[in-house]
Amino acid sequence: MEAVIKEDAIFASNTSSLPITEIAGASTRPEQIIGMHYFSPVPKMPLLEIILTAKTAPWVTATALDVGIRQGKTVIVVKDGPGFYTTRILAPFLYEALLLLNEGGGIQEIDRAMCRFGYPVGPITLLDEVGIDVGAHVSKVLGPFFSQRGIQPNEVMETLFKAGYTGRKNNKGFYRYDPPAGKKKKEVNEEVYSFFGGPKRVNIEDAEIQNRLSLVMTNEAAYCLEEGILNSPHDGDIGAVFGLGFPPFLEGLSATSIGSALKRSFRCWRILRRSTAAGLGPARSFVIWLRRTAGFTRSEKTYSQFPQRPVTRHSPGTANL
DSSP, rough: OOOTTTTTOOOOEOOOOSOOHHHHTTSSSSGEEEHHHHHHHTTTEEEEEEETTTOOOHHHHHHHHHHHTTTTTEEEEEEOOOOHHHHHHHHHHHHHHHHHHHHOHHHHHHHHHHHHHHHHOOOHHHHHHHHHHHHHHHHHHHHHHHHTOOOOOOOOOHHHHHHHOOOGGHHHHHHHHOOOTTOOOOEOGOOOOOOGSSSSOOOOOOHHHHHHHHHHHHHHHHHHHHTTSSSSSSHHHHHHHHOOOOOOOOOOTOHHHHHHHHHTTHHHHHHHHHHHTEEEEEEEOHHHHHHHHTOOOOHHHHTTOOOOOOOOOOOSOOOOO
């Protein structure tokens, strides 16, 4: 392509997970490669996530930012890394939802709990809308990264895809899109439960579902801030609210309002401890923040329950805009 486009042309990718640095590595003008991640449906979703590599030129970043603003988008600029920001924090959120299904949770119950929490749609509905095939692809891309943290890959998305499930696009997903005559609401595709231990379901309280899913997303956002993927907590809040539908009345992942909802109970520590066993250990900054807002002690005994790992800071790329 570079042989037939102008020398000052910018190559922007709309990928949601492919590393922009790898795309730039195949270019003769890597400084002109950038990510411009739009969200579906594009006319309705207000966010544009711009992704920079270590070699992206400042004028390229400024041009992409100007385009987004002219399009009426709310723009955040993040550094390149596995899943960038939004896809990366969404992955553990969906992973935890699938774990709940494995534990016997019901599809509608999980979706309903998160809608009551404030999301426009539940995580299982989201998987159907985005596409199970897309979810399987993203799992492959991000799998090696999360495996470094000790997280066991969840192969169920790939298994579902190979079995012919892609979601709404082929009317075969977690829900049925051919409801019986006289029924307007979509129904759960009971056949899917065969991939999650069988049809027998158990009751999981709304609070358990809401705390687990919101905590893993917030925790991953803290990792992104520690590693330099995010320039500020404010950018993280904007990305979560405008790109992923995080409840706007909670103001964002870093807002004290969500902290006040969690700090009243030691349950959040039990959830983090359990997630650690699955590899989703808490970010150092998130543990410190919970201590401060919830009034927990700084005892070594408490903190030693969580594995520590060095923070990998990604290349700073261009200057903060």
